[in-house]
Amino acid sequence: MRLKIYYVDDEPEILEIFEMLLEGLDVDVKTFVCPQEALRWIEKQPPDLLVLDQRLPGITGCQLAAKVSAAIPKILITGDLVVLHHELFMKVYSKPFCLKDLHNYISQFCAQKRDQRSAS
Amino acid sequence: MEKELKSEIENQRLKALYELNILDTVCEREFDDITALASTICGMPISLISLVDDNRQWFKSNKGLSVNETARDISFCTHTIRQSDILYVKDAKKDSRFKDNPLVLGDPHIVSYAGVAIKDPEYSLPIGTLCVIDQKVRDLSLEQINSLRALGRQVEKLLELKQKIQCIDREKKQVEVVYSKTNMVLENAMLGSWDWDLTQNIVHFDRRWCDMLGLDVSSVKHELSTWDERVHPEDKEKAYIDIQSHLDGKTSIYENIHRMKHADGRWLWILDRGKVYATDDNGKPIKFSGIHLDITKYKEQEFLFNEVQQIGNIGGWELDVKTSQVKWTEQVYRIYNLPTIIPTHKIMALQFYVPHDRERISHLVERCVLEGQPYRGVFEFIDALGNKKWVESAGKPIYSAEGQVMTLRGTFQDVTEKVNAEKNLEFNRLVAVQNSKMASLGEMSAGIAHEINNPLSIINGAGELMQLKYPESSGLVEKINKSVHRIQKIVNGLRRFSRSAPLSTREVHSLRDIIQEALVIAAIRAKRANVELRVHLDIEGFIFCNPIEIEQALLNLMNNAVDANDSLGDGWVEIKLFEDADEVVVHISDGGCGISKDMADKIYEPFFTTKDVDKGTGLGLSICKGIIDSHEAVIRLKRDSGPTCFEVRFGRIKEPLHAS
Numbered sequence: 001m002r003l004k005i006y007y008v009d010d011e012p013e014i015l016e017i018f019e020m021l022l023e024g025l026d027v028d029v030k031t032f033v034c035p036q037e038a039l040r041w042i043e044k045q046p047p048d049l050l051v052l053d054q055r056l057p058g059i060t061g062c063q064l065a066a067k068v069s070a071a072i073p074k075i076l077i078t079g080d081l082v083v084l085h086h087e088l089f090m091k092v093y094s095k096p097f098c099l100k101d102l103h104n105y106i107s108q109f110c111a112q113k114r115d116q117r118s119a120s
Numbered sequence: 121m122e123k124e125l126k127s128e129i130e131n132q133r134l135k136a137l138y139e140l141n142i143l144d145t146v147c148e149r150e151f152d153d154i155t156a157l158a159s160t161i162c163g164m165p166i167s168l169i170s171l172v173d174d175n176r177q178w179f180k181s182n183k184g185l186s187v188n189e190t191a192r193d194i195s196f197c198t199h200t201i202r203q204s205d206i207l208y209v210k211d212a213k214k215d216s217r218f219k220d221n222p223l224v225l226g227d228p229h230i231v232s233y234a235g236v237a238i239k240d241p242e243y244s245l246p247i248g249t250l251c252v253i254d255q256k257v258r259d260l261s262l263e264q265i266n267s268l269r270a271l272g273r274q275v276e277k278l279l280e281l282k283q284k285i286q287c288i289d290r291e292k293k294q295v296e297v298v299y300s301k302t303n304m305v306l307e308n309a310m311l312g313s314w315d316w317d318l319t320q321n322i323v324h325f326d327r328r329w330c331d332m333l334g335l336d337v338s339s340v341k342h343e344l345s346t347w348d349e350r351v352h353p354e355d356k357e358k359a360y361i362d363i364q365s366h367l368d369g370k371t372s373i374y375e376n377i378h379r380m381k382h383a384d385g386r387w388l389w390i391l392d393r394g395k396v397y398a399t400d401d402n403g404k405p406i407k408f409s410g411i412h413l414d415i416t417k418y419k420e421q422e423f424l425f426n427e428v429q430q431i432g433n434i435g436g437w438e439l440d441v442k443t444s445q446v447k448w449t450e451q452v453y454r455i456y457n458l459p460t461i462i463p464t465h466k467i468m469a470l471q472f473y474v475p476h477d478r479e480r481i482s483h484l485v486e487r488c489v490l491e492g493q494p495y496r497g498v499f500e501f502i503d504a505l506g507n508k509k510w511v512e513s514a515g516k517p518i519y520s521a522e523g524q525v526m527t528l529r530g531t532f533q534d535v536t537e538k539v540n541a542e543k544n545l546e547f548n549r550l551v552a553v554q555n556s557k558m559a560s561l562g563e564m565s566a567g568i569a570h571e572i573n574n575p576l577s578i579i580n581g582a583g584e585l586m587q588l589k590y591p592e593s594s595g596l597v598e599k600i601n602k603s604v605h606r607i608q609k610i611v612n613g614l615r616r617f618s619r620s621a622p623l624s625t626r627e628v629h630s631l632r633d634i635i636q637e638a639l640v641i642a643a644i645r646a647k648r649a650n651v652e653l654r655v656h657l658d659i660e661g662f663i664f665c666n667p668i669e670i671e672q673a674l675l676n677l678m679n680n681a682v683d684a685n686d687s688l689g690d691g692w693v694e695i696k697l698f699e700d701a702d703e704v705v706v707h708i709s710d711g712g713c714g715i716s717k718d719m720a721d722k723i724y725e726p727f728f729t730t731k732d733v734d735k736g737t738g739l740g741l742s743i744c745k746g747i748i749d750s751h752e753a754v755i756r757l758k759r760d761s762g763p764t765c766f767e768v769r770f771g772r773i774k775e776p777l778h779a780s
Contacts, residue, residue: 011574017581055570079573080566095573096580096604 003027003110004045008038008064009053009077018051021099025107035059042068048113049106054078062086073109129245133201134174136240137247140283143171143178150278151181154250154271159183161267164232164254169275170197171238171248180248185228194222196253200235201246206265209233211257232258234265236272241280250275312412314394316344318367319406323347332390332414334383352379352387359392367396367405374410389419426450434533439466439515441489441526448532455511455534457503474500485515489525492517498535510539551743569611576611580604609640628773631661631670631704632697638671639695642678651682651691661697661704663770665751673747676740677708677766684712684764704772707758709765715757 005027007018015031022029030047032038035056042050050072052061061076065088068074074088079095086092093102137143151169159167166184170177177197178189192198196218200207212218212230224230235251250272260268306313312329316322321343330337333350340346351359355378366374374394379387394410426449429435435451444466453460456472466485470478477499484495496514503509515530583600586593635657646653663670678693685691696707748755748768758765 011578013578014574014581017578017585020585021581079570079577096576096608099581099584 003049003113004047005029005049005051005106006038006042006047007031007051008035008056008061009033010055010057011053014053017099021103022106025110027110035064039064039067042072046072049073049075049109051075051077054080062088065089075105132243133245133247136243136245137171137173139242140240140247140279141286142180142279142282143173145180147181151275152183154275154278155181155183158250158252158268158271161271162234162252162258162260162264164234164252164258166228166253168197168251168253169238169248170195170235170251172197172201172246177248184253190223196221196223196230196233197235197249197251200249200251201237203237206234206236206269208260208265210259228253229255231255234260234268236269238272238275238279241276241283306411310414313409314347314412315407315409316394317406318408329412332412333380333388347380350380352381355379366394367408374408377415387416388414389416391415430454432533433535434531437469437530437532439485439528441528452532455503455509455532457505457507472501472503474502477501481513485528488515488517488528492519492525498539509534509536511535547742554743572607572611576604576607612637612640626664626666628662628664629667629670631663631665631706631770632657632659634665634667634671635674635695635697635706637667638675638678642675642682642693645679646682646693649682649685649691651685651693654692654694656695657697659697659699659704661699661770662773663704663751663753664773665770669747670751673744674706674708674768676744677768680740681708681710681712681764681766684710686712699772700769702772704770706768706770707765708768709763712764714764 005022007015007029009015009018009031010033012033015033019029019031030041032041035058046069050065050068052064052074054061054076055078056064061078065074065076065086070088073090076086076089076092077095077097078092091105155167155169159165167181168179168183168185169181170179172192172195175192176189177192177195179185179187182188196207196209199217209215209218210232212221212224212233218224218230218233221230230253232254233251235249237246238248238250239245240247250268252268305311306326306328310328310332312332313326314329315324317324323344323346324342325335325337325340325346327337330340335346348356355376359376359378362371362374362376365371372395374392376392378390378392380390382388391413392410393413394408396405396408398405398407400406429449429451433451433455435449435453435455437449437452438447439445440447446464446466446469448456448464450460453462456469470482473481481497481499484493484497487493488495494514494516496512498510498512501509501511512533512535513530515528517525518527518529520526579600583597583604587597635655639653639655643653678695681693682691685693690711692711694707694709696705696709698705698707745755751770753768753770755766755768758767
């Protein structure tokens with residue numbers, strides 16, 4: 001089964017770029033503009049990696065992360081000036097982020113995940 | 121009837137008579153004895169001591185007559201007193217002067233008469249007679265006549281004696297009046313008195329003196345020790361000094377205020393005054409007396425007054441316009457930090473004000489004297505020990521009866537604490553305003569940063585993707601990325617205003633990084649002002665700090681340095697970071713005209729600014745200093761080198777333990 005990656009951000013252009021970035025990684029990328037919709041999907045089909053923007057309509061990335069199972073690894077991407085290192089996230093990126101870095105990180109994560117699966 | 125002219129002599133005679141105070145007095149044995157003797161010696165039944173009044177003769181002694189007085193114009197004695205010697209009428213019925221006299225024709229039917237004049241003891245004027253009368257013709261022998269003369273002299277002696285007794289009585293009465301008056305005064309004034317016989321160890325204390333001290337006058341020992349034992353030990357020496365200088369003739373009056381112990385144990389304040397009133401032949405004092413006044417009540421009020429002055433830190437003063445002498449209450453001396461023995465003068469008093477306020481207060485005092493204009497003001501003042509103070513002084517004119525200002529009176533209050541508190545309050549208020557401005561600015565910048573960062577991410581991301589897909593566009597995308605980074609840096613600069621990070625967090629940071637962050641913003645200002653930035657950051661310079669606060673402080677210094685250059689261009693600001701032993705040092709110098717010595721003392725004071733009114737609040741440097749002080753770092757203005765240079769020294773951290 002392919003790895004599932006969800007990305008929640010209220011900027012559709014960023015989501016588009018994200019999708020384009022991960023095209024070659026052989027993963028299912030699903031993006032959400034609406035955090036509520038994202039939550040429903042997460043409950044139904046929990047992703048292998050959840051990427052969240054900090055400032056979302058009506059909720060912050062941190063709050064959203066708190067509602068989701070701690071077993072799901074998460075990445076926070078924020079346009080805020082002060083970058084919080086939060087225990088809920090494995091990694092925090094500040095905007096504007098370097099796509100190359102993000103791409104490298106996610107591909108490494110996926111490789112590890114696949115290794116774990118094949119091992120188990 | 122011959123009408124007697126009232127001559128001068130007659131007036132004097134009457135005056136002499138009246139002064140004897142004898143007319144219409146009761147019978148007296150001494151006088152009656154004499155008339156009885158005269159009557160017996162002369163063998164005539166009637167004898168009188170007759171005093172000749174203005175228009176009557178009155179009988180002080182009367183033997184053999186039923187009346188006490190008769191009219192003067194018909195009296196024999198009126199004739200007698202004009203005579204230097206005895207008047208002897210052997211038979212009145214045959215004497216042309218008296219034969220028609222009613223006293224001869226009717227009662228008491230005088231036939232024989234002999235009288236001698238009585239002279240008053242004071243003026244020797246004839247005031248009356250001693251006479252003998254018979255209703256028969258009587259021959260008088262020479263012995264009898266001489267006896268009559270002798271008895272007349274006895275009457276005169278008797279009068280003299282009586283007058284002297286009267287005199288003594290009068291004097292005695294006067295003395296008594298004076299004594300009782302004095303007593304009354306002493307009593308009413310509650311004055312005790314003492315009388316010291318210096319030749320023996322006797323000091324007489326009166327009842328009031330004893331009452332004052334709760335002592336029993338009947339058992340008190342009248343010697344110096346009675347006083348000495350009760351004088352407060354701290355006051356005794358001065359009291360004896362004052363006594364001695366009076367006894368030595370150095371003072372015209374002895375005066376001393378001392379405490380004395382009352383029988384019930386409390387201390388009384390006594391005003392003691394005295395004077396030597398008798399000396400021996402060598403001029404050595406032998407008698408010394410004086411009074412005691414209990415002034416405890418006034419002293420207590422004085423203490424209260426003094427204490428109130430101390431609590432309120434307020435004193436009073438009085439200026440004599442003519443002499444320029446000034447009187448101060450104790451508290452004024454205390455505010456000046458001067459001993460109370462210093463004589464005070466207007467010119468001297470003014471010296472303590474700082475020059476600007478000296479001029480101000482001189483002017484106010486002058487106007488008060490010339491125009492009667494009262495004043496009140498707060499002045500800067502340096503006391504005798506060099507302490508800077510603020511005083512509030514008020515003055516008002518006191519007019520003479522002629523309407524001239526003779527005296528100025530006023531108050532003098534140390535209001536340093538109040539003025540400082542007000543200044544602090546104003547400073548804190550402005551800092552709070554500044555902080556709330558910063559807080560709202562912070563909120564806004566966080567929002568703006570977020571809004572800019574999102575589209576930047578898109579531009580950046582799109583660029584990077586483009587680079588991956590179309591490697592030939594790499595050069596152009598590089599430009600896009602560079603520009604994105606520039607925008608990002610500026611936006612990040614806004615972070616200093618953001619308060620979402622707790623301010624008190626202190627960690628080890630590179631001072632070079634902090635300076636570089638600050639330079640992003642400072643560069644914008646420098647560019648606009650056409651000021652060249654010369655930056656030499658040779659080391660990392662790890663320090664333990666709150667980076668946002670330090671950045672704020674350094675940015676402030678940089679901005680000041682940029683502003684210090686004159687607006688014509690060619691300006692420069694140099695920023696140097698280097699190590700000096702255990703310290704990390706930043707120098708921020710500029711090409712401005714420098715800071716003068718007296719300004720240098722004030723630059724860290726809140727509200728001090730050299731900038732135009734609407735350009736600076738004067739808070740910058742004082743806040744800077746506050747931040748730097750709280751980091752246990754030191755800021756100072758280097759005055760040894762040419763250009764203006766602010767130096768900040770931080771304690772150096774050798775290893776970055778956990779760099780952020």
